[in-house]
Amino acid sequence: AEQRVELKERIKRLLKEKQAVLVSHYYVDADLQDLAEETGGCVSDSLEMARFGRDHPAKTLIVAGVRFMGETAKILSPEKRILMPDLDATCSLDLGCPADEFTAYCDAHPDRTVVVYANTSAAVKARADWMVTSSIGLDIVKHLHEQGKKILWAPDKHLGSYIQKQTGADMLLWQGSCLVHDEFKGVELELLKAQYPEAKILVHPESPANVVALADVVGSTTQIINAAVESDCDTFIVATDNGILHKMRAAAPGKRFIEAPTAGNSATCKSCAHCPWMAMNGLQNLADLLENMDQPEVSAANEIFVDAEIGKQAVTSITRMLDFAA
Numbered sequence: 001a002e003q004r005v006e007l008k009e010r011i012k013r014l015l016k017e018k019q020a021v022l023v024s025h026y027y028v029d030a031d032l033q034d035l036a037e038e039t040g041g042c043v044s045d046s047l048e049m050a051r052f053g054r055d056h057p058a059k060t061l062i063v064a065g066v067r068f069m070g071e072t073a074k075i076l077s078p079e080k081r082i083l084m085p086d087l088d089a090t091c092s093l094d095l096g097c098p099a100d101e102f103t104a105y106c107d108a109h110p111d112r113t114v115v116v117y118a119n120t121s122a123a124v125k126a127r128a129d130w131m132v133t134s135s136i137g138l139d140i141v142k143h144l145h146e147q148g149k150k151i152l153w154a155p156d157k158h159l160g161s162y163i164q165k166q167t168g169a170d171m172l173l174w175q176g177s178c179l180v181h182d183e184f185k186g187v188e189l190e191l192l193k194a195q196y197p198e199a200k201i202l203v204h205p206e207s208p209a210n211v212v213a214l215a216d217v218v219g220s221t222t223q224i225i226n227a228a229v230e231s232d233c234d235t236f237i238v239a240t241d242n243g244i245l246h247k248m249r250a251a252a253p254g255k256r257f258i259e260a261p262t263a264g265n266s267a268t269c270k271s272c273a274h275c276p277w278m279a280m281n282g283l284q285n286l287a288d289l290l291e292n293m294d295q296p297e298v299s300a301a302n303e304i305f306v307d308a309e310i311g312k313q314a315v316t317s318i319t320r321m322l323d324f325a326a
Ligand code: 13P
Pocket: 027, 044, 045, 046, 047, 119, 133, 134, 135, 219, 220, 221, 222
């Protein structure tokens, strides 16, 4: 614990010294979330991370999250230096949607408006008309549907089919999924709800349809936290990465949060509902990164680069979303 406190102090000092700003996602280590908040950075969902990174005047952003979040920051601010504690932190949705296969799929359906989830590579975003995050995907597809557009959606099939059902839009769905949310189980969730009939069920839309069907609130990480804060209820069952519980407990003290069941049984499996790639961000590698960020080796090992041409194309689809959200 001593070492943890020392590392946090060192990180705070280095962030100031190097004039770098920390942007953390709600699924990373609790200390990294607190550090972002305490040092004038931000901890949030992927939409807010993108907006905050774009608008902040700092020349260096440290992104504690997964690779697509760092790439989005770079695409929006090519002049900034974007660093990540571990560049191997990827996402099963991104891995499951290779740019060449995706491009062929789009080419085969030229009549469709291409909408991609944020959890994709820069090259996939470059091929898209719109990029969306979980907090705004539903509103954007509704808007496109009202304009009579047919949609090609990628890569998350659960989020895609949830949006399809809600909007009635004509959507062709890529068959990707999040390995964390895919593990939540509907039947077991129903049994848990029977034990806590007063509990409200909060679900991230990357979860399977039979889990989403039981939800009182479906939303992005920020929307789930806000729902818990604003609700009169004081017990919640939460179906998303358990990294979020740190912020939920801090934001709604005294309320009770229960993890939704996964295949591995949440009572015994501590890591089922936690993203292995988000978990690659830690105090030690963050401190090392800050300490060494002026060394050339760091550029190769920790800096995000996006091909300028791809970046130029991808920025359109991301900016459309940010303008829509504004
Ligand atoms: P949010 O946009 O809801 O934060 O979710 C993004 C995500 O999938 C992180 O894994």
